[in-house]
Amino acid sequence: MYTIGVDIGGMTIKVGLVDEQGNIVIKDRVKTNTDPYVAIKDTVELINKLLEKYNVSITEITGIGIGCPGSVKDREGILVYTNNLPWYNVNFREELKKYFNLPVEVANDANAAALGEVKYGVAKGYSNAVMLTLGTGVGGGVIIDKKIFSGSDGFGTELGHTTLVYGGKLCTCGRRGCLESYASATALMEQAREEMKINKNSKMWNYVSGDIMNVDGKIVFDCMQQGDESAKKVVDTYVNYVSEGIINMLNIFRPDIFIIGGGVSSAGKVFFDKIIKKVEEEEYGYAKVVIDIVPAKLGNDAGIIGAASLIG
Amino acid sequence: MYTIGVDIGGMTIKVGLVDEQGNIVIKDRVKTNTDPYVAIKDTVELINKLLEKYNVSITEITGIGIGCPGSVKDREGILVYTNNLPWYNVNFREELKKYFNLPVEVANDANAAALGEVKYGVAKGYSNAVMLTLGTGVGGGVIIDKKIFSGSDGFGTELGHTTLVYGGKLCTCGRRGCLESYASATALMEQAREEMKINKNSKMWNYVSGDIMNVDGKIVFDCMQQGDESAKKVVDTYVNYVSEGIINMLNIFRPDIFIIGGGVSSAGKVFFDKIIKKVEEEEYGYAKVVIDIVPAKLGNDAGIIGAASLIG
Numbered sequence: 001m002y003t004i005g006v007d008i009g010g011m012t013i014k015v016g017l018v019d020e021q022g023n024i025v026i027k028d029r030v031k032t033n034t035d036p037y038v039a040i041k042d043t044v045e046l047i048n049k050l051l052e053k054y055n056v057s058i059t060e061i062t063g064i065g066i067g068c069p070g071s072v073k074d075r076e077g078i079l080v081y082t083n084n085l086p087w088y089n090v091n092f093r094e095e096l097k098k099y100f101n102l103p104v105e106v107a108n109d110a111n112a113a114a115l116g117e118v119k120y121g122v123a124k125g126y127s128n129a130v131m132l133t134l135g136t137g138v139g140g141g142v143i144i145d146k147k148i149f150s151g152s153d154g155f156g157t158e159l160g161h162t163t164l165v166y167g168g169k170l171c172t173c174g175r176r177g178c179l180e181s182y183a184s185a186t187a188l189m190e191q192a193r194e195e196m197k198i199n200k201n202s203k204m205w206n207y208v209s210g211d212i213m214n215v216d217g218k219i220v221f222d223c224m225q226q227g228d229e230s231a232k233k234v235v236d237t238y239v240n241y242v243s244e245g246i247i248n249m250l251n252i253f254r255p256d257i258f259i260i261g262g263g264v265s266s267a268g269k270v271f272f273d274k275i276i277k278k279v280e281e282e283e284y285g286y287a288k289v290v291i292d293i294v295p296a297k298l299g300n301d302a303g304i305i306g307a308a309s310l311i312g
Numbered sequence: 313m314y315t316i317g318v319d320i321g322g323m324t325i326k327v328g329l330v331d332e333q334g335n336i337v338i339k340d341r342v343k344t345n346t347d348p349y350v351a352i353k354d355t356v357e358l359i360n361k362l363l364e365k366y367n368v369s370i371t372e373i374t375g376i377g378i379g380c381p382g383s384v385k386d387r388e389g390i391l392v393y394t395n396n397l398p399w400y401n402v403n404f405r406e407e408l409k410k411y412f413n414l415p416v417e418v419a420n421d422a423n424a425a426a427l428g429e430v431k432y433g434v435a436k437g438y439s440n441a442v443m444l445t446l447g448t449g450v451g452g453g454v455i456i457d458k459k460i461f462s463g464s465d466g467f468g469t470e471l472g473h474t475t476l477v478y479g480g481k482l483c484t485c486g487r488r489g490c491l492e493s494y495a496s497a498t499a500l501m502e503q504a505r506e507e508m509k510i511n512k513n514s515k516m517w518n519y520v521s522g523d524i525m526n527v528d529g530k531i532v533f534d535c536m537q538q539g540d541e542s543a544k545k546v547v548d549t550y551v552n553y554v555s556e557g558i559i560n561m562l563n564i565f566r567p568d569i570f571i572i573g574g575g576v577s578s579a580g581k582v583f584f585d586k587i588i589k590k591v592e593e594e595e596y597g598y599a600k601v602v603i604d605i606v607p608a609k610l611g612n613d614a615g616i617i618g619a620a621s622l623i624g
Contacts, residue, residue: 128464140564144461151566152440162560166477166489166553175559175594177478241478247487248474252452252564254463282487 001062003311004047007109007303008032008068010084013039015046016304017054022120024301026054036079036090044099063103065310066092067112067303074154077106083172105310109303111148111157113296114141116306117259122297126256130249131296132159134188134242135262137172138180142253148310159249160184164241179248182241185217185263188234192220195234202230221267235274243278246293250279261296268295313374315623316359319421319615320344320380322396325351327358328616329366334432336613338366348391348402356411375415377622378404379424379615386466389418395484417622421615423460423469425608426453428618429571434609438568442561443608444471446500446554447574449484450492454565460622471561472496476553491560494553497529497575500546504532507546514542533579547586555590558605562591573608580607 002025007014009032016027030046033039051058070082077093093104107115114131123129127146133139140159142149150156160180161173168177181187192215196204203223208214220238223231246258264271276293298305314337319326321344328339342358345351363370382394389405405416419427426443435441439458445451452471454461462468472492473485480489493499504527508516515535520526532550535543558570576583588605610617 144456149456151564152568153566156564156566158563161563162474163476163556164478166480166494166556168478182478244475244478251470251473252463252468254465254468256464 001060002056003062003308004050004064005304005306005308006043006047006064006066007307008039008066009303010069010082013043013046014304015043015050016301016308017050017056018305018308022116022305022309024304026050027301027304032085034086036085036087037095040090040092040095044096047100058100058102061100061102063105063311064096064100065112065307066096066104066106067109067307067310068092068106069109071155072106072108072111072150074105074107074111074148074150076154077104079106080155103311107148107307107310108139108141108150108154109306110139111141111150112306112310113139113261113298113302114143114259114306115148116298116302116309117261117296118143118146119309120298120305121259121302122294123257123259128253128255129257129259130159130253130255131259131261132183132242132245132249133262133296134183134260134264135185137186138178138184138245139262140249142255144253159245162245162248164244179241179245183238183245187241188217188220188238188264189215191238192231192234195230199230203228204231217264217267221271225270235271239271239274239278243275243282246275246279247282250291255291257291258293259296260293261302265295313372314368315374315620316362316376317616317618317620318355318359318376318378319619320351320378321615322381322394325355325358326616327355327362328613328620329362329368330617330620334428334617334621336616338362339613339616344397346398348397348399349407352402352404352407356408359412370412370414373412373414375417375623376408376412377424377619378408378416378418379421379619379622380404380418381421383467384418384420384423384462386417386419386423386460386462388466389416391418392467415623419460419619419622420451420453420462420466421618422451423453423462424618424622425451425573425610425614426455426571426618427460428610428614428621429573429608430455430458431621432610432617433571433614434606435569435571440565440567441569441571442471442565442567443571443573444495444554444557444561445574445608446495446572446576447497449498450490450496450557451574452561455567456565471557474557474560476556491553491557495550495557499553500529500532500550500576501527503550504543504546507542511542515540516543529576529579533583537582547583551583551586551590555587555594558587558591559594562603567603569603570605571608572605573614577607 016024129143131141138160165177169181171178328336441455443453450472477489481493483490
């Protein structure tokens with residue numbers, strides 16, 4: 001048996017056929033049409049194409065899982081709003097039921113990615129996990145008893161939109177000082193640029209072809225490992241921000257495992273060692289917990305596999 | 313049938329017999345002995361005294377619920393640690409089972425108070441609630457599907473120990489800038505004293521008999537309502553801190569109702585109106601939720617009733 005995973009992004013919709021072990025056996029993508037109903041029709045066509053190509057009958061499909069950015073009423077299967085597309089109150093479940101007589105589950109993509117890691121990825125075997133995705137923004141996913149926790153209405157666990165710096169930087173959400181504004185990959189690059197402006201001798205300048213906008217997370221971490229003091233300063237400050245956010249979530253959720261996803265998580269051992277050291281120093285209370293803080297495993301396929309994990 | 317609620321505090325242990333509607337039919341208290349096993353014996357004697365006095369047989373008791381401050385392994389019934397007493401790894405369930413053949417449940421007191429409000433208090437009928445207790449510290453309780461959520465190990469939902477001000481005031485927990493350091497009743501009084509030092513004309517001076525340490529929450533709110541600009545400034549700043557904490561918890565938990573307990577919650581409508589206005593202004597996202605933000609109802613009896621609500 002197989003599950004269909006649909007990963008809806010602002011630019012492309014990715015569809016994959018996922019087996020019972022969480023492996024993608026075939027996948028493809030289509031450009032995201034700005035009309036949601038056209039996009040759904042495109043998705044349906046892509047699903048049918050993949051079934052035909054892999055020679056799988058619809059009776060071998062257990063259901064369709066959909067992950068999308070934004071606020072999702074997961075119990076109803078409705079995408080209420082997303083920053084990335086002009087889509088409002090799109091009832092994916094109802095629409096897809098017009099084409100397939102199959103269970104359809106819809107979830108916020110960060111939530112689906114967290115569930116994917118628990119079912120098939122780095123947190124396999126655990127019941128309670130928290131995942132922070134450090135990418136363009138900061139996404140949050142919380143798994144309690146092997147299920148997504150998303151609050152009464154499905155809009156919860158916006159972990160990136162909790163205060164880190166009272167009255168701090170203006171966040172994309174309209175508030176000030178959110179974790180997202182300090183711990184996202186975007187924020188790391190901003191912090192690197194600020195440091196580069198102050199320190200013209202930073203090695204980071206050697207990798208940007210004269211344009212400060214070219215700095216990225218990889219350059220910062222590489223320069224730090226080459227001993228550049230300026231890059232080290234950027235990384236240490238960023239690690240403090242991320243760790244503070246992690247400690248907050250540990251104090252709230254006390255999960256069995258903490259997962260970090262998104263582009264920054266590829267910075268590897270040097271980044272995780274610093275995070276773990278900081279968290280252990282500052283964690284709350286007498287009853288400290290020593291839990292694994294680990295990089296997400298599903299990588300580029302997290303969207304499709306996470307969406308597929310919503311079924312069953 | 314009745315339930316026994318035991319509210320363990322640093323100074324006194326309160327015991328009450330609670331009926332099926334959540335009313336205390338009889339209650340009494342005993343000084344908290346610093347030896348936990350003597351304290352348990354005292355509690356057992358008090359329970360037996362109350363049963364005799366109210367003429368209730370043990371067969372009419374459904375169980376014993378215990379609320380205590382600190383870190384509790386609620387599944388095992390063990391108080392691991394509390395700031396207030398030299399008690400470590402006290403297995404209340406095991407100890408009480410030596411005296412009574414009854415179910416024994418143990419929980420952190422803030423968690424028990426939240427459950428009490430959902431079962432018998434202001435949040436009756438709701439399934440998902442978050443409660444912040446603004447007292448000496450800031451306690452947190454989270455109810456999901458009518459049950460306490462306390463994380464994998466029972467030590468979670470330390471909502472007061474999440475960052476509000478990065479690198480801010482030193483908190484009792486050892487971290488800096490926790491919500492507790494800005495939103496507790498203790499913090500409100502500190503904020504009032506700071507303002508009084510700057511503004512010697514503040515009306516607040518009229519109520520402290522010359523000693524700034526006598527200022528309390530009631531004085532601050534009373535002076536604000538008399539039009540004192542200085543007290544208004546203190547309240548507005550404090551409301552901003554509390555609201556910021558509430559918004560964070562709404563963004564995470566999206567409950568059906570938000571409860572504020574502790575001494576500050578008695579400030580009444582003027583305080584709640586300000587909180588609600590601020591929260592509505594700043595809440596995250598397109599999909600805003602308009603939920604009730606209400607004062608706790610169980611008041612001084614919250615400890616006993618909350619503890620009793622752990623049973624059944």
